[in-house]
Amino acid sequence: MVIVKVHFGTDFMDQFAQPSSAPELLVELDRGAAETLSSQLERRLRAAVRAGRLKPGSTLPSTRALASQLGISRGLVVAAYAQLGAEGYLVLSRGAAARVAESVMPGAESSRPRRSYRVAHNLFPSLPDYGAFPRERWLASYRRALKAAPDVELAYGDSRGSEQLRAALVSYLGRVRGVSASEEHALACSGFASALGLLARVLCRSGSRTMGVEDPGHAVIRGIVERTGLRPVPIPVDDEGIDVDALVAASPDAVLVTPAHQFPTGVVLSPERRTRLLDWAASTGALVAEDDYDAEFRYDRPAVGALQGLAPERVAYLGSTSKTLAPGLRLGWLVAPSRLVRALVDEVLYTVITPPRLEQLAFADFLERGELDRHLRRMRLRYRKRRDVLVGALARELPELEMRGVAAGLHVFAVLPPGSDEQRLLAAARGRGIGLTGLTEHAIRPPREQALVLGYALSPEPALRAAVRELAAAFSA
Amino acid sequence: MVIVKVHFGTDFMDQFAQPSSAPELLVELDRGAAETLSSQLERRLRAAVRAGRLKPGSTLPSTRALASQLGISRGLVVAAYAQLGAEGYLVLSRGAAARVAESVMPGAESSRPRRSYRVAHNLFPSLPDYGAFPRERWLASYRRALKAAPDVELAYGDSRGSEQLRAALVSYLGRVRGVSASEEHALACSGFASALGLLARVLCRSGSRTMGVEDPGHAVIRGIVERTGLRPVPIPVDDEGIDVDALVAASPDAVLVTPAHQFPTGVVLSPERRTRLLDWAASTGALVAEDDYDAEFRYDRPAVGALQGLAPERVAYLGSTSKTLAPGLRLGWLVAPSRLVRALVDEVLYTVITPPRLEQLAFADFLERGELDRHLRRMRLRYRKRRDVLVGALARELPELEMRGVAAGLHVFAVLPPGSDEQRLLAAARGRGIGLTGLTEHAIRPPREQALVLGYALSPEPALRAAVRELAAAFSA
Numbered sequence: 001m002v003i004v005k006v007h008f009g010t011d012f013m014d015q016f017a018q019p020s021s022a023p024e025l026l027v028e029l030d031r032g033a034a035e036t037l038s039s040q041l042e043r044r045l046r047a048a049v050r051a052g053r054l055k056p057g058s059t060l061p062s063t064r065a066l067a068s069q070l071g072i073s074r075g076l077v078v079a080a081y082a083q084l085g086a087e088g089y090l091v092l093s094r095g096a097a098a099r100v101a102e103s104v105m106p107g108a109e110s111s112r113p114r115r116s117y118r119v120a121h122n123l124f125p126s127l128p129d130y131g132a133f134p135r136e137r138w139l140a141s142y143r144r145a146l147k148a149a150p151d152v153e154l155a156y157g158d159s160r161g162s163e164q165l166r167a168a169l170v171s172y173l174g175r176v177r178g179v180s181a182s183e184e185h186a187l188a189c190s191g192f193a194s195a196l197g198l199l200a201r202v203l204c205r206s207g208s209r210t211m212g213v214e215d216p217g218h219a220v221i222r223g224i225v226e227r228t229g230l231r232p233v234p235i236p237v238d239d240e241g242i243d244v245d246a247l248v249a250a251s252p253d254a255v256l257v258t259p260a261h262q263f264p265t266g267v268v269l270s271p272e273r274r275t276r277l278l279d280w281a282a283s284t285g286a287l288v289a290e291d292d293y294d295a296e297f298r299y300d301r302p303a304v305g306a307l308q309g310l311a312p313e314r315v316a317y318l319g320s321t322s323k324t325l326a327p328g329l330r331l332g333w334l335v336a337p338s339r340l341v342r343a344l345v346d347e348v349l350y351t352v353i354t355p356p357r358l359e360q361l362a363f364a365d366f367l368e369r370g371e372l373d374r375h376l377r378r379m380r381l382r383y384r385k386r387r388d389v390l391v392g393a394l395a396r397e398l399p400e401l402e403m404r405g406v407a408a409g410l411h412v413f414a415v416l417p418p419g420s421d422e423q424r425l426l427a428a429a430r431g432r433g434i435g436l437t438g439l440t441e442h443a444i445r446p447p448r449e450q451a452l453v454l455g456y457a458l459s460p461e462p463a464l465r466a467a468v469r470e471l472a473a474a475f476s477a
Numbered sequence: 478m479v480i481v482k483v484h485f486g487t488d489f490m491d492q493f494a495q496p497s498s499a500p501e502l503l504v505e506l507d508r509g510a511a512e513t514l515s516s517q518l519e520r521r522l523r524a525a526v527r528a529g530r531l532k533p534g535s536t537l538p539s540t541r542a543l544a545s546q547l548g549i550s551r552g553l554v555v556a557a558y559a560q561l562g563a564e565g566y567l568v569l570s571r572g573a574a575a576r577v578a579e580s581v582m583p584g585a586e587s588s589r590p591r592r593s594y595r596v597a598h599n600l601f602p603s604l605p606d607y608g609a610f611p612r613e614r615w616l617a618s619y620r621r622a623l624k625a626a627p628d629v630e631l632a633y634g635d636s637r638g639s640e641q642l643r644a645a646l647v648s649y650l651g652r653v654r655g656v657s658a659s660e661e662h663a664l665a666c667s668g669f670a671s672a673l674g675l676l677a678r679v680l681c682r683s684g685s686r687t688m689g690v691e692d693p694g695h696a697v698i699r700g701i702v703e704r705t706g707l708r709p710v711p712i713p714v715d716d717e718g719i720d721v722d723a724l725v726a727a728s729p730d731a732v733l734v735t736p737a738h739q740f741p742t743g744v745v746l747s748p749e750r751r752t753r754l755l756d757w758a759a760s761t762g763a764l765v766a767e768d769d770y771d772a773e774f775r776y777d778r779p780a781v782g783a784l785q786g787l788a789p790e791r792v793a794y795l796g797s798t799s800k801t802l803a804p805g806l807r808l809g810w811l812v813a814p815s816r817l818v819r820a821l822v823d824e825v826l827y828t829v830i831t832p833p834r835l836e837q838l839a840f841a842d843f844l845e846r847g848e849l850d851r852h853l854r855r856m857r858l859r860y861r862k863r864r865d866v867l868v869g870a871l872a873r874e875l876p877e878l879e880m881r882g883v884a885a886g887l888h889v890f891a892v893l894p895p896g897s898d899e900q901r902l903l904a905a906a907r908g909r910g911i912g913l914t915g916l917t918e919h920a921i922r923p924p925r926e927q928a929l930v931l932g933y934a935l936s937p938e939p940a941l942r943a944a945v946r947e948l949a950a951a952f953s954a
Contacts, residue, residue: 352671
């Protein structure tokens with residue numbers, strides 16, 4: 001059995017992959033990890049003391065009891081206790097139970113907001129199958145980059161990031177997404193959120209006050225906008241994407257849109273709306289920020305090209321590797337209209353938030369060699385199958401759900417029948433260990449409908465079938 | 478001859494390592510780079526077209542002329558022209574000169590603020606000898622980290638960064654700098670500026686309005702503080718470090734100090750001032766932010782321990798690898814008082830600005846294996862010798878300069894005789910290709926004295942001697 005603790009913090013809308021732990025366990029070991037069990041045990045015991053979960057003076061279980069509880073050999077526990085004794089965390093005396101040293105001053109009380117339910121079935125959206133990250137290929141790119149980089153790449157360098165990466169990026173984005181830009185317009189960022197924060201701060205400094213955001217849309221993204229000083233203005237989304245009439249009426253200084261695959265509704269911005277959106281931008285001078293967050297995953301036809309390609313001087317394009325490779329890379333980009341480049345560079349000069357140079361160069365190599373294309377081909381097949389399985393199972397087990405949106409991305413949008421109680425259904429599902437989110441969590445104004453937002457990227461096909469069976473059971477209970 | 482372009486952007490106070498290029502060159506090639514000359518040539522020609530430096534329709538030099546100008550074989554130029562012809566950037570026709578295609582739309586005008594003088598002698602402070610970055614050892618750590626990391630490290634994870642890195646960091650900082658903290662208090666950040674920005678934003682959100690900053694101090698750092706919304710309040714620095722009486726009088730909500738080695742004066746905060754600074758913090762509840770920016774480099778005696786160790790709940794500790802390894806790593810940290818941890822984590826949740834997980838794990842491995850210690854031992858020897866050479870040469874050639882500050886860090890602070898004209902001397906030095914800065918650039922209020930701030934980390938010993946001879950010539954002219 002692999003037990004992993006739920007991590008704390010940036011799990012973007014609580015959409016995390018790990019099942020939470022049984023609270024009665026003193027420490028937990030991950031048998032799937034490369035770290036040895038004895039190293040894990042030592043580290044976690046030390047952390048438990050430091051965090052005050054093991055109080056000064058308190059008694060530890062006997063080595064025999066802990067070994068049995070964890071299902072490991074007693075020798076490992078004896079060795080871990082001895083190490084922590086030598087480090088001063090534990091007091092060991094022959095014939096008595098090991099105790100936490102009185103002298104240890106616990107650190108800050110751990111303030112981890114633990115998820116209140118156990119996740120056995122993972123249907124969270126927004127995370128890719130990061131376990132499929134092509135480690136060997138990435139390492140090869142990193143090695144080549146490290147060997148080839150001139151020394152000067154190890155200094156600060158251009159605020160926009162490495163020229164080589166920016167050239168590789170605009171070439172890739174031009175080919176795959178129809179983005180029209182030279183590397184002069186591209187900035188390497190520490191993920192999407194950092195790109196959006198950078199853009200919003202620059203808009204704010206240049207006098208913008210408001211940014212339209214899609215409603216429903218990603219709650220964390222609204223938070224990012226808000227924290228930069230811009231006021232997010234909710235603009236409704238319907239079956240054709242963002243409502244441009246409502247946008248024109250609200251007339252914010254900028255608008256953030258997801259034209260290729262709206263989150264969470266899964267709709268694609270219609271051709272007519274695309275034109276009208278750009279007309280609005282041209283006539284008002286407002287900026288369109290394009291969040292192209294999972295455009296690489298379209299399963300039924302080629303993805304629509306980026307809006308940016310139609311109006312490079314009206315649209316700022318934002319993307320990242322968080323959905324295509326892994327969020328842990330913290331790599332993103334911003335392709336900006338000419339008029340913003342200077343201000344963006346100034347802003348970076350005072351934040352110096354750019355990805356590490358070596359990682360930038362590794363990614364440039366990875367792009368140039370077509371490794372991202374190869375990885376995406378593999379993942380598209382995998383996700384498409386998983387999506388088909390999820391949609392099929394939902395149709396079978398919960399025919400009352402109505403699937404909306406196109407075959408794309410990493411989640412489906414399942415509308416509940418009129419009169420449903422979304423909150424009650426979510427609670428029932430969570431009570432059965434299903435990790436999922438509902439439309440309400442993503443909506444700013446109360447939505448007219450109720451819906452579930454179900455991710456399929458992280459679960460193998462049998463797990464998806466099991467999850468849907470459990471979901472059906474939760475609903476019928 | 479190695480010609481490298483001056484990069485644009487984050488060169489922190491114009492303290493860059495590269496000599497600027499002769500403007501008449503169409504493209505420049507770096508013979509020291511690992512990238513092939515043909516690849517460099519292609520890339521730079523492409524960039525010149527995109528940036529509009531080569532205008533649509535304009536004629537290129539003949540392959541023979543360009544080859545001769547660059548000192549490379551004509552074949553390389555022919556191949557580069559052919560490639561760019563195939564890509565549509567150039568129009569090639571037999572018997573006529575190559576032209577830039579009319580259809581190419583140049584991108585944003587390159588807005589690179591070029592340094593207005595050529596740097597032949599590099600005495601900029603604030604950059605380490607990044608060419609000495611231990612690439613092989615780093616790669617070994619990265620490889621181990623990549624192989625060992627559990628999949629979940631590739632997701633978002635704890636906002637504070639990898640638990641393994643935070644544990645390794647607090648252990649290292651405890652051992653080397655006397656920092657007292659558990660990993661619960663440590664956050665991995667994208668360099669020092671990102672750590673400071675994070676801290677300042679959180680202070681700002683919790684109601685702080687002002688942050689004391691040392692005067693003189695680093696101008697970019699004041700800019701970082703200012704852009705978070707806090708107002709920087711200049712506090713004078715004298716021979717004992719920050720003037721605590723002035724601090725008490727100004728009574729800002731927080732203060733940023735460099736106790737181990739003040740920038741740029743090079744003084745160490747005196748024991749009495751340390752106590753009074755912490756007393757002030759305790760009595761007012763103000764936060765002390767400790768910028769421990771080059772504390773690992775003390776040459777005459779062991780460095781004074783971090784202030785943070787004396788009052789972990791009053792002092793936030795900030796550091797990075799930018800001076801110890803290389804700025805390009807973009808790795809830094811913040812060790813925060815317990816009461817701030819929750820708010821810091823919330824802030825990171827909405828910026829998601831953390832170093833890439835793999836880099837964090839690589840650095841954890843690098844620390845755990847003592848690689849940083851080994852590297853620092855090597856670099857301390859090297860810098861100490863360079864410092865001795867610079868100080869010796871200055872004493873010989875420019876005896877009128879008075880050296881201040883302790884034997885530490887990466888720069889010396891050389892006070893000019895009364896009645897000197899710092900600006901004129903700087904201009905004369907720059908006219909002779911010496912890259913350096915003066916006290917005035919770092920001062921908020923007009924300083925009582927005039928001084929030069931001279932870095933020695935980046936130049937080998939003969940280059941330092943030559944630079945000082947040139948400096949003396951500039952002064953006597």
